[in-house]
Amino acid sequence: MKTTFLKACAVAALALTIAGSASAHRAWMLPSSFTLSGEGQWVTVDGAISNNLFYPNHHAMNLDSVTVTGPDGAAVEAQNKASGKYRSVFDVALEKEGTYRISSGGDGYMASWEEAGERKRWRGDAEKLKAEGIEAKPGVQVSRSVRRIETFVTLGAPNEAAFATDGTGLELKPVTHPNDVFAGEEVSFQLLLDGAPAEGIEVDIIRGSDRYRNSEDGLKLTTNADGTITFTPEEAGAYWLNAGAEGKSTLNGKEIDVRSSYVVTFEALPL
Structure with a gap:
């Protein structure tokens, strides 16, 4: 009787743990392939906000702000857009x-x-904020949000032209190319915040398909003085990296809160 009761408690605790780990809604993009060879290739990209990584079960991603930057730094059209x-x-x-x-x-x-x-x-954006006189509202509280969700795909030999930064919010400046990651090998990524090394930023890294594990088995890291994190993916598969930062800025002489977020999906290949 006592053993049965303890087992029931353990099962309930495990269920609560799984439910808690799956409760966060995570945004992501996942390409059908991260690395390809040959000529005239295509990739299909899924985008969603879900409770489990790479398993769409909450909300489709809005595609209005999707951009693609090619190996020469020029814009590339995203084709055949559709949302369910x-x-x-x-x-x-x-x-x-x-x-x-x-x-x-x-x-x-x-x-x-x-x-x-x-x-x-x-x-809304800064232009609408001014045009609609929002700042003039009595007692108004204004904050700014800068967010990025990214992934990288390489055809043939990798290059770095697509990694150009614009100095706004959190951005990735790879030390290790995200399409050159292997399970069991050390990886280093650098994060920039408004163009400067992002020191002290908390970073979560989770391998996908967490729906089929009892725990996320994720990594929690903090960027060093150079804005860099170093880690070793233990298993091959698609990974999700998430980072966030909070700070202050000024808008027409008034201090406002600024929240920046960065997500990147990358793949660790087997050795």
Whole structure:
């Protein structure tokens, strides 16, 4: 009787642990292949916000802000865009050899204020913020959000033209090329925040298919003074890296909160 009760408690605790680990909604993009060879290749990219990594079960990703940067730094069109209930999808033609950056994100503002006894909320870009006079609202609180969700695909030999940064929010400057990662080998990535090394940023790295594990088995790291993290993926597979930072900025002389986030999906190949 006692043994049965203890087993039941253990099962319940395990279920709560799994439910807790799966409760966070995570945004991601996953290409059908990370590395290819030959000519005239294509990749299909899935995009979603889900409870489990690479298993679409919550919400499809909005494709309005998707951009693709080719190996020469020029823009490449994302083709055949479509969105369903839980997953979005699009294709990218790889016509030139090198590394392609596939990215989604935005830089926008959020505001809230009290008006006629009712709480008002607003979201938009800097141009609309000014045009609509949001800053002039009595008691308004304004914050800024800069987010990026990325993945990288290489045709033939990798290169680094697609890694050019613009000095806004969190950005990846690879020490190890994300398409040159192998299980059992050390990997280093550098994160920049507004163009400078992002020191002290917490980073989560989780191998995909966590739906089929009892725990996430993720890594929690902190960037060093150079904004760098170093780790060794133990198993082959697709990985999800997430980082976030909070800070302050000024908007027309007023201090506001700024939240930056960065997500990248990469693959660790077997040796």
